Amino acid sequence: MESLAALTDRQKDVYEFIRHLIRHRGYGPTVREIGEAFQIRSPNGVVCHLKALERKGLITREANRSRAIQLVAEPLSRLALPLAGRIAAGALHEAIEQDERIDLGEMFDTSDDDLFALEVSGDSMIEDQIADGDYVIVRRQKTARKGQIVVALTDENEATLKRWFPEKNRIRLEPANSSMKPIFVKNAKILGVVVGVVRKVA
Amino acid sequence: MESLAALTDRQKDVYEFIRHLIRHRGYGPTVREIGEAFQIRSPNGVVCHLKALERKGLITREANRSRAIQLVAEPLSRLALPLAGRIAAGALHEAIEQDERIDLGEMFDTSDDDLFALEVSGDSMIEDQIADGDYVIVRRQKTARKGQIVVALTDENEATLKRWFPEKNRIRLEPANSSMKPIFVKNAKILGVVVGVVRKVA
DNA sequence: CTCGATTATGGACAATTGTACAATATACGC
DNA sequence: GCGTATATTGTACAATTGTCCATAATCGAG
Numbered sequence: 001m002e003s004l005a006a007l008t009d010r011q012k013d014v015y016e017f018i019r020h021l022i023r024h025r026g027y028g029p030t031v032r033e034i035g036e037a038f039q040i041r042s043p044n045g046v047v048c049h050l051k052a053l054e055r056k057g058l059i060t061r062e063a064n065r066s067r068a069i070q071l072v073a074e075p076l077s078r079l080a081l082p083l084a085g086r087i088a089a090g091a092l093h094e095a096i097e098q099d100e101r102i103d104l105g106e107m108f109d110t111s112d113d114d115l116f117a118l119e120v121s122g123d124s125m126i127e128d129q130i131a132d133g134d135y136v137i138v139r140r141q142k143t144a145r146k147g148q149i150v151v152a153l154t155d156e157n158e159a160t161l162k163r164w165f166p167e168k169n170r171i172r173l174e175p176a177n178s179s180m181k182p183i184f185v186k187n188a189k190i191l192g193v194v195v196g197v198v199r200k201v202a
Numbered sequence: 203m204e205s206l207a208a209l210t211d212r213q214k215d216v217y218e219f220i221r222h223l224i225r226h227r228g229y230g231p232t233v234r235e236i237g238e239a240f241q242i243r244s245p246n247g248v249v250c251h252l253k254a255l256e257r258k259g260l261i262t263r264e265a266n267r268s269r270a271i272q273l274v275a276e277p278l279s280r281l282a283l284p285l286a287g288r289i290a291a292g293a294l295h296e297a298i299e300q301d302e303r304i305d306l307g308e309m310f311d312t313s314d315d316d317l318f319a320l321e322v323s324g325d326s327m328i329e330d331q332i333a334d335g336d337y338v339i340v341r342r343q344k345t346a347r348k349g350q351i352v353v354a355l356t357d358e359n360e361a362t363l364k365r366w367f368p369e370k371n372r373i374r375l376e377p378a379n380s381s382m383k384p385i386f387v388k389n390a391k392i393l394g395v396v397v398g399v400v401r402k403v404a
Numbered sequence: 405c406t407c408g409a410t411t412a413t414g415g416a417c418a419a420t421t422g423t424a425c426a427a428t429a430t431a432c433g434c
Numbered sequence: 435g436c437g438t439a440t441a442t443t444g445t446a447c448a449a450t451t452g453t454c455c456a457t458a459a460t461c462g463a464g
Contacts, residue, residue: 006409026262026272027230030451043452045412052410060228066268066420066451070228129331129401149403197401199331201351210440232421245422247442254440268421268450 007056012051014038015058018069028067115139116192118161119149125149127162129177130197136161137196142189149194154185164190209258216240217260218263220271230269252276317341320353321365327351327363330378332399338363339398344391351396356387364394 005023007015011068017037018140022028035046050069053059062068099137118132128149130136136151144150162173174182209217216230219239224230228402231239237248253270255261264270286342321337338353345354352366354375364375377386 022228025269026224030229030268031453032451040412042413042415044414044454047453048411060273061452064419064452066232068229068452126331129328129333129336131331134331139275166410168297194403196403197399201396201398212441233423242442244443244445246424246444249423250441266422266449270422276415 028069056194090149122174134196134199138192140192140193144190144193151191153189230271326377326379328379337400338396340394341397342394344393354391355391
């Protein structure tokens with residue numbers, strides 16, 4: 001909104017070049033590599049651009065290290081998509097021009113080793129809008145608050161996706177499907193709590 | 203399943219170290235940086251590990267370039283989560299040990315500039331399991347097949363999320379909510395087609 | 405007009421860094 | 435026991451690479 005707008009065309013090109021390399025090649029360019037790509041004959045010419053980008057907050061660099069350009073704007077996620085605004089909001093076009101971004105890597109912190117995904121089988125949670133074939137993002141933890149959607153392991157060593165309701169002497173595992181009945185078990189182990197849902201639409 | 207399993211503990215550690223740096227710091231390590239982290243005093247000691255990782259297909263390197271380590275297993279995405287298997291599948295524990303991964307960056311190719319996200323407002327698509335507050339992932343395109351979920355701009359310049367049904371002289375935009383009626387318009391512009399849904403569960 | 409920011413050239417230096425070669429030790433399967 | 439893969443040390447070299455200095459043209463703002 002501000003930082004990006006303040007860039008000159010040249011700087012924007014350089015930034016895009018760096019970003020493209022990190023994204024597609026997996027590692028960033030050297031100062032001279034950038035120079036080559038833009039016909040800048042002197043390393044110092046490139047350094048000027050890098051300093052400008054750093055000053056404007058788009059990148060970070062670490063002194064004396066090769067290829068040590070860090071993207072600040074989309075720091076650790078590649079799954080940052082431009083967010084176009086709310087659908088009901090009418091003037092969608094304008095919203096798209098903004099550069100708000102939804103960063104799924106931030107939503108579901110991938111560096112968090114306690115997250116895992118699980119493909120959903122069946123319609124037991126359909127009324128919570130979790131359908132067959134969806135992936136639920138689960139945080140590994142052993143406890144849950146009443147009513148949370150959990151992945152639980154019942155006595156019979158069966159894993160299920162249900163809402164979690166502890167009662168006096170038993171646990172009620174309730175599906176979100178009015179045609180199905182809750183399951184009551186004495187013991188159930190929580191494997192994790194659902195923190196997200198991801199679906200690929202055909 | 204094969205590649206990761208074939209790794210020695212040491213190699214796995216080195217791989218994780220590289221991956222961690224690329225993920226969290228934004229750029230990979232030098233040969234000597236790896237050596238330092240693992241008390242390997244000679245650059246060559248590290249190179250051996252890198253060669254092993256390359257041979258086993260986990261990384262790629264480019265000759266004579268600094269920090270030029272490319273991760274092959276999760277090439278361009280940071281949103282790769284371990285996939286624990288299908289929930290109904292019973293023996294979930296074992297499934298978690300596998301190293302299948304769901305790669306959201308692959309599911310929704312972030313390098314694709316024609317993708318954007320949109321926050322959903324309202325319950326008009328609730329029967330397609332798209333709820334208020336969800337984010338739909340949309341591919342910018344101007345046409346759609348009959349029945350696809352599209353983001354459309356109607357005559358009144360209002361953006362809506364509906365199923366797309368072209369008819370003879372008009373277009374039917376159908377909500378997935380039996381309490382709502384389809385909208386009929388003469389002209390509607392398709393802004394994009396829904397390719398995914400992402401939800402954050404509180 | 406002058407000042408600052410932008411965008412460059414050219415050359416030089418020193419540190420970083422990948423690679424190569426020569427050895428060694430351990431573990432494992434045959 | 436012997437060969438192969440793993441894991442490591444040590445040294446050396448040459449190329450890569452970041453940084454710095456001096457210099458300068460262009461352009462918009464004050």
